[in-house]
Every structure is written in structure tokens, then in C-alpha cells.
Amino acid sequence: MKWSKLGLFVGGVLFGTAGIKILSSKDAKKVYTHCTAAVLRAKDTVMDQATVLQENCTDIFEAAKQINEERAAKEQETEIKEETAEV
């Protein structure tokens, strides 16, 4: 019990002196910078993917619309043909 409390105390002192030093050192800063850059890159990739998704969705939507238009046109054509046949 006593030892563990002492351990905590020593740990705290170590963190307060050396730990903070390490966390705010130049090398650590480099690590932070790289991490941030990685996050930004990831975000950029996500945005790229979102745009690609948007583009493909519009492609599909436009093509689908055209299919329906063609169908409607064809149906109308057959109707007209039938009508003329009746005549």
C-alpha cells in the first residue's frame, strides 16, 4: 500500500519533469505535425471519394432518365403505329 503510493508519487514527479519535456520536445512536435498531416490527407481522400460518388450517382441517374425517356418514346411510337394500322 505504502509502496504503491510512493510509486505513484515518483511517477507523478517523473511525468511532471521529464514527461512534459518529452511531450513538448521538437521530435514529439514532428510526430504531431505528421499525424495532423495524415488526418488532413485522410479528409482529402474522403472528399475525393465523395465527389467521385456524386459524379457516378449523377451519371447513373442521367442514364436512367434517358432509358425511361427512350421507353416512353418507343411506347408512343408503337401506339401511333397501331393507330395507323387501325386506320
Next chain:
Amino acid sequence: MKAVIKHEIPGRMRVHLSKPRFSYREADTLQYYLEGFPCIEKAVVYERTADAVIRYSGDRNEIIRIIRDYSYEKTEVPESVFESSSRELNAKYYEDIITKTVWHYGKRLLMPVPARIALTCLKSLCYIWRGLKTIREKKLKVELLDAIAISASVLVKDYSTASSVMFLLGIGDTLEEWTHKKCATDLARQMSLNISRVWKVCGTDEVLTDADRIVSGDLVVIRMGNIIPFDGVVAKGEAMVNQASMTGEAIPVRKEEGGSVFAGTVVEEGEITVRVTAVGGNGRYDKIVRMIEESEKLKSGLESKAEGLADRLVPYTLAGAALTFLLSRNVTKAVSVLMVDYSCALKLAMPISVLSAIREAGENGVTVKGGKFLEAVSEADVMVFDKTGTLTKAEPTVKDVVSFNGESSDELLREAACLEEHFPHSIANAVVKAAADKGLTHEELHTKVEYVVAHGISSEINGKIALIGSYHFVFEDEGVSIPDDKQEQFDSLPDEYSHLYYAKDGRLAAVILIEDPLREDAGCVVNALRKQGISHIVMMTGDSERTAKKIATLVGVDEYHSEVLPEDKAGFVEAKKKNRHKVIMIGDGINDSPALSAADAGIAISDGAEIARQIADITIGGDELQKIVTLKALSDKLMKRIRFNYRTIVGFNSGLIVLGLLGVLSPSASALFHNASTIVLGLNSTTKLLKKDCEENRKHV
């Protein structure tokens, strides 16, 4: 430039240009390049992927040739295109929304549960603080309800609900901001691109010069009804300047020698010579955007109305939650009432509806300066038309010049054109055009030109007083006489034309016969508008009773007023408004501007004077009166959609509350349904309002 076709259907292709991505500038350049070709109907350039979607009519090979010929370096693009591009703005908000969405749904993969909880709690503090602030204002507002809902769900440890409520509120806020910015920039683009040529002083002459050739230190003359295109100092003259676009103050300010004037403000009366201090290009566009943003005009009435509606629901929701708790003694049930938060759905659906309606209007060539004007158009029952340039063709033509003093018609026309060319009025334009068509050029013969609104112009030519204008102005006000032997000729002038009288030295010199043909569609438009619910259609004109009566019967208006002055038009609008009518005014000239600003919605035809465009709440591009019908249909549909949204949101969510209370739905299930319905409604609100109806409408007319 090399490119790969990524997707293709007849009439549309998506190409990828050989580049990993575009800068904003490159994307704008390509878009400008592509849209310059008549065979390309629409081009969309995605800067992130360096893709371009091209809608075209005609030959496919032609399109491929166009793309192959493209070179970023060789394409010349006016700087104003970049200045006014909203690409960066859109990219920013688009990114914002995507990031928020991806983060909201993706964070559970990246973050451990305790960290997520901590983050949610931290974020909720923000909203709780916002809610507490409204208590200080002693009002029950949606923010308070949001705060209670969020904190309640945090307290019952339902963190995912808390976080999705905050997510939706955040998206709503972003969209609202986007709506605002987008409207402002669209509007500013229209305004900044309109000023193209100015009168520059060169020695003793005035020369019409392209605005982008003006440098700092040049002297520029600005007359009544024109926008001051540059910042500067008044070097000569005095004028009343409307600085509403700058300060929001509608009353014009007097500017004298030495006073500063600002780009984007309008000369309402008088004439000034300005020494330019700052030339366009350095932030003029940004300035206009800021001006518009700051003016209250843009604050869309509809959006705030939606907020007001949401606010009104707050006490009921709170009371419902309290009652539930008292009756059931069950916190979860009470929270499930709060959880169904009307406000995020309303806040999300309303700005989206308004934004997409304004965008759709834009696609139809109508610029709307704020959602509340669409509301006004939809509710209007009285419509006032100005005749010249609105019901009649924008370009009246000179039919004949009848000489009364023995000089040749051409010589008289030359002099008249010389006077008229300084004024932005459709009749004046006609005279100038007629002279130009006959190849009649002129030196500036006259001295300072004075303009009397709605009446005419007076000046001096070769030391003699020269007057040009209406019968009232020339004969009654100025006491001009008709040469004795010509009275008979004067009386026999044909009735079907408007007459413009030109007098020199107190005697009538010429009568210019102006043909101002009715637009072919005027009658149909009036009929269509009546079918759309405008019960009273009025025509007002400065023209003589005779001409007015003829036009009025042809068009089929309910009421007409002839020989009216600008004040009368505004007075008429005010009087109608006092009788609880909602009034739309449509006009194009300087003399319409008081009435345009007095009306609930002022619509300007964009061929007209700049001041009319600036004061108007809505501007209609080009030459089509038909667009008023489209606009009316669009605003009716928008109001219908808004009412539908409101009813659906309140109805559906009230249903959720009831089901929650009965214990059929758990709070998390009702939150799920609530969110799903919000998103579906939001998406539905982005769809086009007019769709194929547009064609129906056309047939209808």
C-alpha cells in the same frame, strides 16, 4: 488538352482531363471556356477530380474537338469571372457538410466509447449554453428546447441520440449560412457584371468608355439613375445619392463638391462628375457582397417564419413532457417527448426549400433577392404594370420624324439623339438608335443636360434652349408654341404612335413618332396571371390617355391610369397596401423606382435602368414577360411545399410522440424515425418545383 471519356450517353458526357486535380482558377477557366460554345448547353467542372460534365446538342465530334483544343494558358478569361465565382464558397460548405456527415457516422469506428461520450458531453455544453442564453431574454425559444432535449438525453445516458440531434442541428446551421452566402454572391455577380460602360470626361468632351479602361484619377460623369461604378470624390456638380446598398438607409444623401462617393451607390437625382480614386477589381465585388449581406433585405422572411413557428411549439412540447412525467413518473417516457424535436426538421427543411427555389428561379433567368419576396409574390392579389418597356417591347422604335420648322428630319433627329443619349430610358434609346442606324453621327453640340423625371430633357444647343419630352412638359410647363401655319399638320398626326416633342427656342421643331409595339405575349401573360390568382391587374403610364386606353383594352387590364407621375405610382401602391392588399410592382425605369421600393415585391425588367434593378426585390432577365408567370408558379409551389413540410413535420413527429408515450416505440427508435424523416424531407425539398410543369405552363398560356 488530353482527356478521357469516363461516361457517355447521347447528349451528355463526362470527361476526365489529364490532371490529378484543378485549382479553383483552372476549373473556372475551363467552365468559362466550355460555356462559351453555343452547342454546349451546360457544363459542370469538378475541381477535385478534374472532371467535366458536358451537356450538348449537335455533333459529338465537335465536342471532342473543343476539349482537345482547350488550353488553360491560352484561354483568356475576364478577371471578373474569377472574382465573382462562387466555386470556392460552395467547395467550403460542401466539404463542411460531408466532413460532418462522415465524422458523425464514422467516428464509432475510430474512437473508443468513453472518448465518444466525453466528446458528446463536451459538445452538448455548447448547446446548453446557447439555450441558457435565451432564458436571459425571457423567451421560450427553440434553442432552449434543444438544450433540454440534449441535456436530458445525456442525463439518461442516451449519448447516440444526443449526438445525432446535435449533428442535425449543425447541418441545419451550415445550410442556412450557405443559403445566405449563396444568394448574396449570386446577386452581387449580377450587379457587378452589369456596369460596363461609363461617360469619361476628356477635355471638354464626354466619351463613352469601357469601365475597365478607367484608371485612378479619371473624371467620370454620372447622371440620374446610374450606379456609381467606382469609389471617388465629387469634382463637380451635386446630386442626391442613394446609399441604401451601403448603409441600408433608403433616404438619399446630398453629395456636393469634395464629398466622397462609393462604388455601388446610385445617383437618384442630379448629375455629378467624379474623380475616381479606386478602380474596380480591387475588392469591388467583395464590397458588394458585404453590402448585400449586411442589408436586412436578404434575411429571408420565410426562414425566420419557420423559426417562429418552431418557437411557438416549444411551450407545448415542454408542457407535454412535464405532463408525461407527472402521469407516468417515468423519465424515459418524458424524454421521448423531448427527443422528437420539431425544430431540427423545420430548420433543415425550410432553408433548403427556399435555397432551391431561389436557385431554380435563377436557372429560369429570375434573380430573387430573398425568400420573403417569393412569399410576397405568392400572396399578392394586386399587380401593377408600368407600360413602356414592360407591357410593350423593351425597344420602341422611331417610326418617323415630322419637321415643323423647315429643317430636314435627319438634322433634327441628329440633335435629338445628341440630347437623348445621356439618359437611360427606352424611348431615349430608340431615338439614339434611329440616329445611329441612319449613320447620323454628331459632335456634342449642347451644354449641360438637365433631366426632369417623367417629363423630358432641357439643354442649350448653339445658345438656344432645346427641349425634348412629353406634351405636358413641352407645351404646358415650358409654354412652347406651335408655328401658326402648322396647327393643321399637328392635329393630323397619327394616333397610333407615341409622340415625343422636340422644341428649339420656344417653338416646336419636330415631332418624333415612336412606335412602341405591345409584346405579343402581354395579353396571354395578363390572362395567365389572373388564372394564377392575381385578382386586380393595373397598368400605369406616363403616356397620354389616348395611347393608354388603346393598350389597356388590348392587354385586358382591370384598371389603367394615364399621365401619371412617379409619386403617383408609389402613392397608388401605398394606398392599395393600406387596404390590406399585397402588391407586386413591375417596372423598368427611373420613374418606377419609388413604386418598386414601396411594393411588397418590386420586379424589375433587367434591360431597364440600373436603379430599378438595384431597388427591385426581383429582377427578370432578358425580354420575356412570360417569366413573371413562371415566377408566380414557382412561388406558389414553394409556399405549398413549405406548408406541406410544416404539416408533415408536425404531424409525423406528433405521431412519434404518441407512440412513444404508449410505449410502442422506444426513445431510440423514435429518434431514428425522427432523423430519417428529417433527412427524407430535406432531400425532397431540394427537388425542382416546376419540373415538366414548365412546359404545361407554356401550353396553358
